[in-house]
Amino acid sequence: MVSEPNGxxxxxxxxxxxxxxxxxTVSRVVNGGAGVRAAVQEKxxxxxxxxxxxxxxxxxxxxxxxxxxxxxxxxxxxxxxxxDPFFGRQLRGISRELSTADTQLLLLFVEHRxxxxxxxxxLAGGHVDGALMFSLHRDDPLPGMAESAGLPTVxxxxxxxxxxxxxxxxxxxxxxxxxxxxxxxxxxxxxxxxGRRRIAxxxxxxxxxxxxxxxxxxRDALGTADPxxxxxxxxxxxxxxxxxxxxxxxxxxxxxxAVFACSDLMANGALRTLRARGRRVxxxxxxxxxxxxxxxxxxxxxxxTVRQDVEEMGRLMARLLLRRLGHGGTDAAGxxxxxxxxxxxxxxxx
Amino acid sequence: MVSEPNGxxxxxxxxxxxxxxxxxTVSRVVNGGAGVRAAVQEKxxxxxxxxxxxxxxxxxxxxxxxxxxxxxxxxxxxxxxxxDPFFGRQLRGISRELSTADTQLLLLFVEHRxxxxxxxxxLAGGHVDGALMFSLHRDDPLPGMAESAGLPTVxxxxxxxxxxxxxxxxxxxxxxxxxxxxxxxxxxxxxxxxGRRRIAxxxxxxxxxxxxxxxxxxRDALGTADPxxxxxxxxxxxxxxxxxxxxxxxxxxxxxxAVFACSDLMANGALRTLRARGRRVxxxxxxxxxxxxxxxxxxxxxxxTVRQDVEEMGRLMARLLLRRLGHGGTDAAGxxxxxxxxxxxxxxxx
Numbered sequence: 054m055v056s057e058p059n060g061x062x063x064x065x066x067x068x069x070x071x072x073x074x075x076x077x078t079v080s081r082v083v084n085g086g087a088g089v090r091a092a093v094q095e096k097x098x099x100x101x102x103x104x105x106x107x108x109x110x111x112x113x114x115x116x117x118x119x120x121x122x123x124x125x126x127x128x129x130x131x132x133x134x135x136x137d138p139f140f141g142r143q144l145r146g147i148s149r150e151l152s153t154a155d156t157q158l159l160l161l162f163v164e165h166r167x168x169x170x171x172x173x174x175x176l177a178g179g180h181v182d183g184a185l186m187f188s189l190h191r192d193d194p195l196p197g198m199a200e201s202a203g204l205p206t207v208x209x210x211x212x213x214x215x216x217x218x219x220x221x222x223x224x225x226x227x228x229x230x231x232x233x234x235x236x237x238x239x240x241x242x243x244x245x246x247x248g249r250r251r252i253a254x255x256x257x258x259x260x261x262x263x264x265x266x267x268x269x270x271x272r273d274a275l276g277t278a279d280p281x282x283x284x285x286x287x288x289x290x291x292x293x294x295x296x297x298x299x300x301x302x303x304x305x306x307x308x309x310x311a312v313f314a315c316s317d318l319m320a321n322g323a324l325r326t327l328r329a330r331g332r333r334v335x336x337x338x339x340x341x342x343x344x345x346x347x348x349x350x351x352x353x354x355x356x357x358t359v360r361q362d363v364e365e366m367g368r369l370m371a372r373l374l375l376r377r378l379g380h381g382g383t384d385a386a387g388x389x390x391x392x393x394x395x396x397x398x399x400x401x402x403x
Numbered sequence: 404m405v406s407e408p409n410g411x412x413x414x415x416x417x418x419x420x421x422x423x424x425x426x427x428t429v430s431r432v433v434n435g436g437a438g439v440r441a442a443v444q445e446k447x448x449x450x451x452x453x454x455x456x457x458x459x460x461x462x463x464x465x466x467x468x469x470x471x472x473x474x475x476x477x478x479x480x481x482x483x484x485x486x487d488p489f490f491g492r493q494l495r496g497i498s499r500e501l502s503t504a505d506t507q508l509l510l511l512f513v514e515h516r517x518x519x520x521x522x523x524x525x526l527a528g529g530h531v532d533g534a535l536m537f538s539l540h541r542d543d544p545l546p547g548m549a550e551s552a553g554l555p556t557v558x559x560x561x562x563x564x565x566x567x568x569x570x571x572x573x574x575x576x577x578x579x580x581x582x583x584x585x586x587x588x589x590x591x592x593x594x595x596x597x598g599r600r601r602i603a604x605x606x607x608x609x610x611x612x613x614x615x616x617x618x619x620x621x622r623d624a625l626g627t628a629d630p631x632x633x634x635x636x637x638x639x640x641x642x643x644x645x646x647x648x649x650x651x652x653x654x655x656x657x658x659x660x661a662v663f664a665c666s667d668l669m670a671n672g673a674l675r676t677l678r679a680r681g682r683r684v685x686x687x688x689x690x691x692x693x694x695x696x697x698x699x700x701x702x703x704x705x706x707x708t709v710r711q712d713v714e715e716m717g718r719l720m721a722r723l724l725l726r727r728l729g730h731g732g733t734d735a736a737g738x739x740x741x742x743x744x745x746x747x748x749x750x751x752x753x
Contacts, residue, residue: 135491
């Protein structure tokens with residue numbers, strides 16, 4: 054017999070009464086039976102079956118403090134997550150790695166700032182063993198929430214909040230990133246090598262380290278800490294943002310002959326604007342993107358871009374967290390951030 | 404002082420000992436303080452602060468049996484979820500509705516059949532108050548898992564498993580769907596009205612009711628229970644599947660003059676094949692899709708299609724579940740499935 058779906062769930066106490074044993078004994082049996090005689094275990098199991106008792110892991114986790122689940126939190130609204138292939142690809146890597154370790158992935162979005170307190174309660178609530186967080190912005194409350202909940206966490210992208218990397222005596226923050234600064238340097242040096250001299254940049258939001266690091270790489274390649282501000286525009290890491298940023302750049306610096314867009318989506322937006330304004334790519338304006346995901350291949354002309362292995366980064370994040378949680382008897386000592394290589398891929402746009 | 408992120412979490416017992424009260428008193432204070440004198444509450448709160456105790460909702464949910472979270476389970480691998488705009492759009496509606504009710508959305512995918520037992524454990528584990536499930540296939544184990552966990556559930560799409568709608572005496576299953584059969588009838592009648600006589604269909608997987616109902620609508624419009632099998636091909640609800648199904652149809656029935664593709668993605672795939680085979684759309688072959696999401700507008704030529712309001716369906720699912728859970732003091736009695744209208748949108752492809 055199973056319990057009525059709509060009736061109250063049978064309790065541990067009811068099972069204990071039915072089996073004629075203590076609550077603690079039922080709890081021990083439900084959690085594996087260690088130290089309970091076989092005959093007693095049998096009696097408890099029979100009561101569990103008769104009552105249709107479903108062991109509640111709220112109860113179980115009071116004993117084992119393990120849920121077998123990991124929260125993956127993307128600090129972006131669901132609409133952005135589903136319109137940017139970066140997130141889907143990173144999740145693919147995470148999902149496969151967690152699935153292999155028989156760990157449940159729970160995906161959470163952040164729609165509004167109002168959502169943070171609720172997410173904080175969930176993280177503090179003992180429902181997950183750890184968290185993976187990505188697309189964090191400066192002053193994001195999520196890292197603090199994970200810390201005060203004592204929740205092991207791995208970050209996607211170098212954490213950029215004040216004190217993130219220098220808390221004295223603290224365990225190092227674990228994160229996975231690519232070498233964004235070097236990737237940007239490669240992109241801009243490539244454009245310089247092709248004879249371009251007025252190279253603009255469409256950045257991501259500058260409260261994210263990935264956007265800041267790529268802007269630094271642009272400065273490195275140009276050899277100046279203080280490039281012409283008319284050549285810099287924020288495209289918010291979206292196609293529409295890239296489209297509008299390109300229009301602003303053309304208005305401010307009509308003589309530009311190249312643009313480094315810090316994501317393929319923004320590069321696609323820039324291509325639309327250049328087409329609308331009658332500028333030929335790459336003849337009049339060379340375009341280089343960043344990511345090398347689907348939009349780079351679909352672009353017209355196909356994008357020269359900086360490749361980062363986003364799926365592998367997802368896998369590495371999940372693997373770091375699983376090691377941090379001691380999965381498969383691994384040792385959490387000596388874990389450190391991972392920074393993967395970026396690599397220029399030359400196609401037709403620049 | 405907050406607890407060390409890496410140290411053991413302080414327990415309820417430790418708080419009780421520090422405050423010199425019973426475990427039950429601490430529990431009452433942590434859960435709102437009803438029936439506990441203000442001075443005692445103050446003592447407990449002080450101990451909580453001193454020890455950095457984080458109220459564990461594993462403990463709290465033993466009392467309240469409420470987690471404030473809802474699982475949204477898409478019975479598809481993450482790759483499909485991120486390549487088909489249907490899912491993102493439905494999630495948008497769900498996410499907004501849950502967020503308004505301050506309820507946490509947890510998204511779960513099904514990568515492999517091996518994932519089911521783990522998802523079942525999670526659902527039975529007291530981590531969520533209810534579930535929304537969509538894209539279920541016949542014989543999917545998820546509904547049975549939700550039922551045996553006693554978890555209130557609302558389905559996206561009419562449930563198709565044996566006995567789903569006729570369990571004697573059981574509460575009716577709650578689901579949200581569009582009238583797929585009528586939508587398909589409208590699509591095929593439109594093609595007939597334009598003088599098309601050899602109308603093929605590219606179906607979804609026939610272990611899903613949405614695919615079956617649309618095939619039934621096609622049969623209704625043609626006025627036969629037994630249409631020419633050379634005009635029927637399964638396109639698996641993906642663009643690649645639609646592309647290959649169109650090729651098989653052209654090989655089997657080169658005289659076809661129209662195709663009803665049961666999703667916009669499959670219609671886009673079909674358009675690629677028709678272009679590659681030199682068939683003009685709509686002159687040689689008229690094409691009608693289903694969904695009216697982004698791919699319909701992007702298509703070349705823009706797709707005539709059947710519109711279903713996917714975001715609204717998501718909102719309705721979430722709203723049904725919240726009412727079922729008694730949110731805002733609502734009464735769960737009299738809740739029933741919701742079937743929304745489908746409506747033909749005529750553009751250029753057919």
